[in-house]
Amino acid sequence: MTRYLVGRLAEMLAVLLLMSAVVFVLIGLMPGDPVDLMIAGDPKMTTEDAARLRALYGLDRPIAARYLSWLGSALGGDLGYSRSFSRPVLDVLLPRLADTLLLMGLALLISAAIALPVGMLAARRPRSTIDYGVNLLCFAGISVPPFWLxxxxxxxxxxxxxxxxxxxxxxxxxxxxxxxxxPLAVLVLTNVGHYTRFVRAATIEVLRQDHIRTARAKGLSERDVVRRHALRGALAPTFTVLALSFGGLFSGALITETMFGRPGMGKAIYDAIMGNDYNLALVGLLIATAATLAGSLLADLGYAWLDPRVRLQGDR
Incomplete structure (x- = not known):
């Protein structure tokens, strides 16, 4: 297990390093820069003033040199300042991250709490009236655009x-x-259908396996078969989907946050990209990437814990 974790952490660091370079280059190649926005806001600014500002911010240097300078500062703990807010990047992002974690975390927990029993109920009676009703509600929730809701x-x-x-x-x-x-109702209603459909499919697959038929042949009631034998098998793939949604807890829900005027991570990252706020956009996207990678690791560990047949690479 230790060997596996060390390998995965090394892979995560490599991905974050590559992601930081890609995002930095893409943002740097966008038309315009922060000085152009300053010129648009101050018609009295001269060409010499703009040149001095570009030299001050390092915008006159090659993009590779600017990235290496940022990377060296980031490794030393300095993630830079937000141009839009004139404050350190973490001071801007941490309150928004807390708001996003509250909103998205509650939405994920409520959606999972609804999807597990409802999905298993539909799977116990496939092609029944209950199953058709659950599927209809799920498709309705999946199909409704969040902004319209x-x-x-x-x-x-x-x-x-x-x-x-x-x-x-x-x-x-x-x-x-x-x-x-x-905003919580919007996120739950638009996500619970997806989770319910997945739980239903996973439960139906487990109920077709040999050990379930053996349990039924021993005389166990259908409720005991589902609760004592099928539940653990259905939770393994379901946990994977929920864990992979972990990254969304940190990246926010741009549409929902915008519609309800919530200062979350999604809106902060979008505004930073549109406003050429390099440091804020870069750090926000790296936080979302790190959370997604952590969710993938949690999915692997949870799957191995729920299904003893799964062995992680490097286990002995």
């Missing part, structure tokens, strides 16, 4: 009924819960 909820609960605020984060526990209700 967000608009419907805002029109219903904010404009017509006036029960919930349409945007913002709020202050205090009760106010924060009220601001969280609609």
């Amino acid at each position: 967000a608009l419907l909820l805002i029109m219903a609960f904010s404009v017509l009924l006036g029960w919930l605020p349409a945007s913002g984060v709020g202050e205090g526990l009760v106010d924060r819960v009220r601001h969280l209700a609609m």
Whole structure:
């Protein structure tokens, strides 16, 4: 296990290094730079002023030299400043990361809590009325665009009924819960169908295996067969899907955050890219990449724990 973990951590570091270079180059090749935005905002700025600013920010150097300079500072713990906020990048991202973790984490937990029992219920009675009803609701949830659902909820609960605020984060526990209700509902309703369909498919596959037929032949009730034998087998692939969704907890949900005016990671990364805020966009994307890689590692470890037949590379 130790050998496997060391190998995976080395691979993750290599991917992050490659990702940082690719993102840095792509952002650097975008038309315009921060100085161009400063010139647009200040018509009195002269060509000499712009040249001095480009030299100050290092924008007059080759892109490879700029990347190596950033990498050296990052390895020393200095991730740079956000041009848009004039603050250290981590000071800008950490509050937004906390908001995104709260929203996306709750959405993932609620979606999984609904998908597991509903998906297994549908799998126990395939091609029944319950199964067709669950599939219909799942396809409806998958097909609904998040922005359209967000608009419907805002029109219903904010404009017509006036029960919930349409945007913002709020202050205090009760106010924060009220601001969280609609974006959380959008994420749950648009994601739970996907998870339910996956749980159903995994459970049906497990229920067709030989050890399940043996358990039924021994006289166990269908509930005991599912709870004591099928559940663990169905959880293994399901856990993989949930773990791979872990990266989304850190990258945020751009559409939902934009519709409800929440200062999350998705909107921060989008605004940084559009505003040529190199450091903010780069660090935000690297955090999302690291979370996705960590989710992949968790998926492998969880699969090996749930299914003893799976052996990780390097295990003895």
